Amino acid sequence: MKNWKPISSLGGVIGIILTLLTVGLLGGMLWQTIVSAQAPDSTGANFGTFGMGLLCFLLLAVLAGLAFRTFNFYRLSYSLDRNAIVILLGDRKQVIPLANIEHLLPANIVLNEIARQKINTSQVIHDPNEMESVFATAEPVAKKADVAAEPKTTSEDEIAEAVVVHVEDEKPTENNETQTAYKAEMPPPRKTPPFDAKGLLLPRIKPRMLLFSYWTGYYVNQGWLEPLGEIQFYSTVPLEQTLIIRTASSVYALSPQDPQQFIIEYKLRKNLGATENVKEEIQGGLTLNHPLWHDWLGRSLIAAGVVLNLLMFVFLLWRLPDLPDLVRLHFNKLGEVDRISPKGEVMWLPFIGLGTVLLNSIFGSVIHKRERILGLIFFAATLIVQFLLWIAIFTVIAERGLGN
Numbered sequence: 426m427k428n429w430k431p432i433s434s435l436g437g438v439i440g441i442i443l444t445l446l447t448v449g450l451l452g453g454m455l456w457q458t459i460v461s462a463q464a465p466d467s468t469g470a471n472f473g474t475f476g477m478g479l480l481c482f483l484l485l486a487v488l489a490g491l492a493f494r495t496f497n498f499y500r501l502s503y504s505l506d507r508n509a510i511v512i513l514l515g516d517r518k519q520v521i522p523l524a525n526i527e528h529l530l531p532a533n534i535v536l537n538e539i540a541r542q543k544i545n546t547s548q549v550i551h552d553p554n555e556m557e558s559v560f561a562t563a564e565p566v567a568k569k570a571d572v573a574a575e576p577k578t579t580s581e582d583e584i585a586e587a588v589v590v591h592v593e594d595e596k597p598t599e600n601n602e603t604q605t606a607y608k609a610e611m612p613p614p615r616k617t618p619p620f621d622a623k624g625l626l627l628p629r630i631k632p633r634m635l636l637f638s639y640w641t642g643y644y645v646n647q648g649w650l651e652p653l654g655e656i657q658f659y660s661t662v663p664l665e666q667t668l669i670i671r672t673a674s675s676v677y678a679l680s681p682q683d684p685q686q687f688i689i690e691y692k693l694r695k696n697l698g699a700t701e702n703v704k705e706e707i708q709g710g711l712t713l714n715h716p717l718w719h720d721w722l723g724r725s726l727i728a729a730g731v732v733l734n735l736l737m738f739v740f741l742l743w744r745l746p747d748l749p750d751l752v753r754l755h756f757n758k759l760g761e762v763d764r765i766s767p768k769g770e771v772m773w774l775p776f777i778g779l780g781t782v783l784l785n786s787i788f789g790s791v792i793h794k795r796e797r798i799l800g801l802i803f804f805a806a807t808l809i810v811q812f813l814l815w816i817a818i819f820t821v822i823a824e825r826g827l828g829n
Contacts, residue, residue: 426506427690429681434661436642440495443640447491451484475742498643501659503681507694509703510670512659512679514645518708519659523695525672525705529688532667532678535653644678672705717793717800726804727789730782733811737775737818744822745771752821771821774814781810 458477497515504511510526512519639646644658653676660667660680667678668687681687717723748768785807793800 426504429503429687431501431661432680432682434642436661437498439640439642440498444491444495447484447488451488454481475738503679505690507697508699508701520703520706521670522703522705524699526670528671529691530669532669533665535669536665717790723793723801723804727786730807730811734775734778734782737778741775774818778811778814782807
């Protein structure tokens, strides 16, 4: 198996910059929220504060997404063996069996061929035969090009070469020795000009984005390009600089370093034949394969805890202006008040609930993978804590006489 790094780009640097900017923005918003909530008057504890708090959680989600995607950028790689092309992206793998690949071509050749055939780009090609003609016509373009550089070989390539070469000529030398000339059936590098969009009626890629899956120098989103249809990107460069892989069911765009050598070694290994059957699929890592995604009860318990906690924030911010400056927050076992605090401290109750939601969801998810019932107990405990906090809030309000 040979590993290939993607073409270098600024995608990683851009991801780091965006992540650091989000950290700074989150820190500023969090500080402002805390200061507003602890203001001596009641103006800080209102729906504006709640909105800033929600914005902090949104920024936290953005930060997590950006950090995860940036980490994936530096983990992006391609591996190639006799069975499949495997794309490693973070904790998941995209497996493309060599037996399923119908065409592997530079994208600029395919785009030039679409332009040459003057295909109507306002319509997607639904006819498989018409789509096949685009790739079938583009395939010989690469094969007819002149050799620009000698291919670099590995030990595995030498084995592959022994299978795909054939005897071109055999003739005696002056010393009555036999000299055999071998010719490898390899597609030489392209001689076609680089893709130029000027004068062509090809529309731009219409990205179908997952969250934070597409920025300059980093493309792991799905794109829609008429007339090719949907393309799954695993690249660090725009479409015209990628390699297009077409199978019976999907189209992929990759950007390995030295793409022409990648094509050569792909053909060598495909001629060798597969050693085992593999399936065209995405193999998820710890995140995608977690059993919680398939447990509706566990997800429902987590969602219920989150909703109850958000409603707690909304309810308290609604009733807080009517509370006196000092409220009774704690009672001893005899029912006597033993703690009186400023009313702003009531807001710690929903924050305690929020912490419970986060911690129980994390620990419950880890345990759920090993023991489902124990994980569900953690999720259910979150609901119990939320109900107890609701009782405490109603008790504080009732002591003021607002519960009537």
